[in-house]
Every structure is written in structure tokens, then in C-alpha cells.
Amino acid sequence: MTVRTYLLPRSRPEALGLLDEHGPELLVMAGGTVAMPLINEGISLPEAVMGLRLAGLGGLERAGDELRIGATATLTQLLDQDAVPMLREAARNTASWSIRNMGTVGGNLFTPPPGGDVAVALLALDARVTLASTRGERVLPLADFLTGFMSTELAADELLVEISVPIPGEPTAYLKLGRKHASTPSVVTVAARLEWRGGRVTDARIALGAVGPHPIRAREAEQLLVGTRLDADAIAAAAVAAAQGCEPFTDGIATDWYRRRMAGLFVGRALEQLTPGAAGEGR
Numbered sequence: 001m002t003v004r005t006y007l008l009p010r011s012r013p014e015a016l017g018l019l020d021e022h023g024p025e026l027l028v029m030a031g032g033t034v035a036m037p038l039i040n041e042g043i044s045l046p047e048a049v050m051g052l053r054l055a056g057l058g059g060l061e062r063a064g065d066e067l068r069i070g071a072t073a074t075l076t077q078l079l080d081q082d083a084v085p086m087l088r089e090a091a092r093n094t095a096s097w098s099i100r101n102m103g104t105v106g107g108n109l110f111t112p113p114p115g116g117d118v119a120v121a122l123l124a125l126d127a128r129v130t131l132a133s134t135r136g137e138r139v140l141p142l143a144d145f146l147t148g149f150m151s152t153e154l155a156a157d158e159l160l161v162e163i164s165v166p167i168p169g170e171p172t173a174y175l176k177l178g179r180k181h182a183s184t185p186s187v188v189t190v191a192a193r194l195e196w197r198g199g200r201v202t203d204a205r206i207a208l209g210a211v212g213p214h215p216i217r218a219r220e221a222e223q224l225l226v227g228t229r230l231d232a233d234a235i236a237a238a239a240v241a242a243a244q245g246c247e248p249f250t251d252g253i254a255t256d257w258y259r260r261r262m263a264g265l266f267v268g269r270a271l272e273q274l275t276p277g278a279a280g281e282g283r
Contacts, residue, residue, distance in 0.1 A: 003039070005048040012132070015055040015159060020134045024156035026050055030057075030072040031102040033095075034111055057106075057161055067165040071106030075118060078105065084165055086172040086191060090121035093176045096183040106160045109142070112150050113210045114185040114253055119146075120209035121174055122163060123217060124191035130162040131155070139164075149213035170195055173270040176209075177262050179253065186210040187254045188262045192270040194225070199276070201225045206238070206270075210253075211246035211263045218242035221267065230275050239268035 007026075009015040019026060027046035029035040030053060038044035052072050059070040060077050067083045078091035079100070094100060094108070094117045108118040109129070119142075127142045131154060142163075145153050154160060172193045178184030189209035195202045204222040209215045221238040228234035243264030248256040272278060 003046060003049050007048065007050040009050065009052070009055045011056055012159075012161060015050065015052060015057075016132060016134050018050055019159060020157055022048055022050075028052065028159065030104040030107050031074065033099050033103040034107060052159075058104075062167070065167050067167055069105050069163040069165065071160045071162060072104045073106075075100040075103050075105065075108070078118070083167050084125065086121045086125065086168075086174045086193075087118065087165070089174045090118045090191070093117055093174075093189075099183075105163060109145070109160065109163075110150070110152070113212065113214065113249070114187070114251070116209055116215055117176060117186060117189050120189045120207045120215045121191045122165065123207035123215045124172070124193050124205045125165050125168060126205065127166075128164045129160055130164065131158045132161045133158045137161075143217060146214040168193055171274055173273040175266050175270050175273075177266055185253050188259055188266055189215075190263070190266045190270045192267070192274060194230070194274050199229055201228055201230055201234075206242060206267060208242065208246055208263055208267075211248040211259050213247065216246065218245055218267065220245050225271075230271065235268050235271045235275075238271060239264040242267040 007018050009018055027049045029051060057070040057072040060073045060081060061068055062083045075091045075094055078087050105118060108116055123142050128139050129142055129145050130137055130139050140153060147153055174191045176189045177187040186209055188211055191207045193205040204225040206218040206221050207215055208218055221241040224238050224241055225234055243260050246263050248259035250256045
């Protein structure tokens, strides 16, 4: 069975109306970098597809202390913003230039591991997602939106329309390990952000990619850092906790054992970039 109907709404209300009309069987896509390979290989066989490229969801702007990213903004657009350096670094480490030109920020949230490198950064930045339907809007923390492998809190009649990112005032760190230097699936991706007061860590965010069913927070490691001066012992303890708390898997890229080992190592390296006086790459 091939696609029989292709819908191309010209506005957000039109897109929501079409989704409400056609129901959950309608395949929604933006850049198509995830959906089209599945269709071409016969894994996904939708009768109707709705493209969002012209639906007016591609904006990217700074509004006060937030960066607001339309769901269909491309990864290339992230490279051109300077409000949140971690997102620029994450986009630079995601796929090839041709994929970045097509792939969208919203679509990256639905990419199964070992992809979703931008989603890892968004998770560490406490991003929020806006979900819309003909019934109205709701806003969720990204940490609550991601629920399992290829599953989210998105209802059948909802579209992801925007991602809101608080602009961090403190340095951040972003590291990715792959088998190649560029355009490579992740063995592990780490994004870290710390808040400080009086020389001590008051809050911590550590997000991991490719070591779980979706980008995950290393919550035990985060808790261990609070109240410390981020000395060597604190970093080592957090790295161990992150490695023990993740859920790695084996695929053609790496074994679960190797992923767990690298998760601890790269959490340690990311935190070392954030020690007072250090110059982290993802700042």
C-alpha cells in the first residue's frame, strides 16, 4: 500500500483541523528524515501524510530570557543562533549538513536512540514543549514529554508546535562520542549544566543520550553534585552514579557494556569542563 493522500497545510489552524479530521491514522512529518526511510523501506505504510513545512511553525526567536523554537525549525537554523551555545554545539554534532538542512528540532525529539542528539541538550536545558490541538494548548517539561522508546505524552489529536528553552546564565558542556569524527551515530552523548552560589553547586542537570530508551536525566548523579565545590571526588562519584543509573543497549554501534563505561567517562569529562576556571567547549 502506498501513500494515497498528501496534505500540505498553510497555517497552524489548518494543520490542527486536518489532524482532527483525519484522526490518528494520519502520519505527520516535517523534514521527513525519520519518516521517509521507513516509508521507502516498507516499514511504515501510511495512506495519508501531512507535511508541516508550510504550516508556519519554523520560527526561531529570542524572547526575553527564553529561546523559542518552532517545531519545524531546522537543525541548520540552530547553528545560526548564539543565544544558547549548547544547542549550536548539539546541532553541529548531529548528522550531515544535508540532514541538518531538512531535519527539524521538533522531529529530533522523536528520533530513537542512538539519534536525538539535540534532544539531549534540550533536556539538560530544562526545555518545555507546547502541544496544541483544536481543543487548545498545553505545556509540558521535556522530561515529562519523553515516556519510553518511540513514545511520548503527545495525544493522537495533538501537534508539537514549539520548544521553549530558558537561556542559561551559567556555562554548559556538551560532549558526544561516536565511531567517526562527524556524521556519526552516538555511542553516548552528554549534556551538563550547573548553577552555582558561593562557590558551590546549587543545582545540576545531566542529560544522557544513546544509553536509554530516550534521552534521560542522570538524577542520582545530579543530586550528588548539589552542595559540592565540584572537586575531583564529587566528579568521580557523579560519573559512577551516571554509569550505574543508565539503561544502555547493544546494537551495531556499541555494546551495552561499552556504552555504560563511556557514559561514566564522558560525564566526568563534561563536569571537568565546568569546574571553576575551566573553559568548556559547549559554553
